[in-house]
Amino acid sequence: MSRLGNLGHRLHRGEVAYDFVGKRRLWYGVSILITLVAVIGLVVNGLKLSIEFSGGAVFTTPKSSLSVSEVQNKIAGDTGSSTAVVQKLGTGSLRIQISDVGTAEAAQIQSKIATDLGLKSQDINEQVVGPSWGQEISNKAIEGLVIFMILVTIYLAIAFEWRKAVAAVIALIHDLTITVGVYAIVGFEVSPGTVIGLLTVLGYSLYDTVVVFDGLKETTKDITKQNRFTYSELANRSLNQTLVRSINTTVVALLPVAALLFVGGGLLGAGMLNDIALSLFVGLAAGAYSSIFIATPLVADLKERDPEIKALKKRVLAKRAADARKAETATDEPQDADQADDDEEAEGAHPAAAGAVSGQRNQPASRSRSKNRPSGKRR
Structure with a gap:
């Protein structure tokens, strides 16, 4: 078995794990920084629209x-x-x-x-x-994007719950912003092929997120009936179980897209391939990142505001504290018993040190003497 496959099995069994959810503030900071760079590039450079949009x-x-x-x-x-x-x-x-x-x-x-x-x-x-036709194409592209977002939100709210729908939409907006920002920084034209690539990217990103959410749904089933794990811990376990699968699917999808971008667009000079391939390449990488580092941690944050999940967290922490106290007591008791045995041995070996009185010892009464036995004196 390959090293990556072995790692995937260990992650699935819970033998090893990385605390993605526990370090979510770090990932939020990284995502905010990347998004700010993309927005600044978009504001400074702007988008270079093709004639299909500008006329x-x-x-x-x-x-x-x-x-x-x-x-x-x-x-x-x-x-x-x-x-x-x-x-x-x-x-x-x-x-x-x-x-x-x-x-x-x-x-x-x-x-x-x-x-x-x-x-x-x-x-x-x-x-x-003509400019009017280009404006119509731009409006149609925006309408298609908005309709896509609405349908995705409705589907996720029905299939899972509203918290996961909100987290998935935020992750999609994150991916879209980064992709558009890269277009503005690099200076590639935004053409109808770019719109097609963006919609495809959103589909891939949603696929990765739904895979993680489906595993999370199974892992957290009847979560309030146990007192061993919090919601964040189970969410992190579910994320680790699907981690290798997400990496594999992303790498497999990026390889042909990279060929389109660097070979088709770079070496062969096919302009339309550049428009589609760049959006796919950046969007797939951003989608894989957001499904791991953004979507699931956001769901954990939203769920832990629920009263039942808050009560569960308190019970879990209280149980762990009680178990820790019991473990400390159980560890101290054998030490006290061993110390008592050592004291007894010390007293037997050194009676004077234990406070014994020095002098003649009194002979104990003979245990074999009976009441009806003669004393042995002659009459």
Whole structure:
């Protein structure tokens, strides 16, 4: 059996465990710090929206030997006040994206680009997206995200309870904020592929969280009928039992996504793969983190405010204190008995030290003498 498999069996049997729930304040602090960095990056840099959201034009040229920097220098004066984003595709062709331009202006820009690059105007593929259509796409994406969150909350509240639903939604918002913040810091475009990736990420994150919650539901069944463990302790045990499974599923999911991001997007230059793969890669890692370090500790915090769980915690702590006192008493009693035996031995070995009177000893009466036995005197 592999070392990781052996660790998984030991975690499941409770032979080893890491106190995730007990150290939840540490994880809360780390999550808040990461989220603040993501929010600051979002505020400072903002999101770089693709033309599907902002509106604009995309020009695709035939295969060219020109580099990205050379193309940017050649067409610098062709786009007016708009900024052109040039990208080299895997086929060797060039993708030139210009935001906030209309149909008439796009035709003029296409003609200028063709002249500067030494191409025919009809050889350049043009795609124009109006700003109203882009705004509609943005609204639809936000509506889809909100509907997804509402349905997730309702499902978790029915399948488990409202506390777990709240914890899962907070974990999902945490994952979404980090992913969007990374997009703002890195400078990748937010395209419809990004939205698809985000929704997929939320599904993966929810899957990990539901696996942990299902184990927690079984572990804490009839919890108030026992006095051995608190809710937080059982929650931590359930989390440790599913830890290796969560790690394995996350690693297996990250491997193909990493191939899409670094090979498909980085080496082959497929722009759409970059949009989807980055959101998947960051979101999967954040989802695995939140399901372990955020969701379950939050459930424990919320549950321990319940009066029954509070009473259970008091009973458990009182029982442990009583058991500790009994153990101390049981440990002290053999020591007292041994000390008494030592004193008795000391008294037998040293009668004078024990307070015995020195002098002639009185002979004890003979136990074999009977009342009817003659004294032995002659008459």
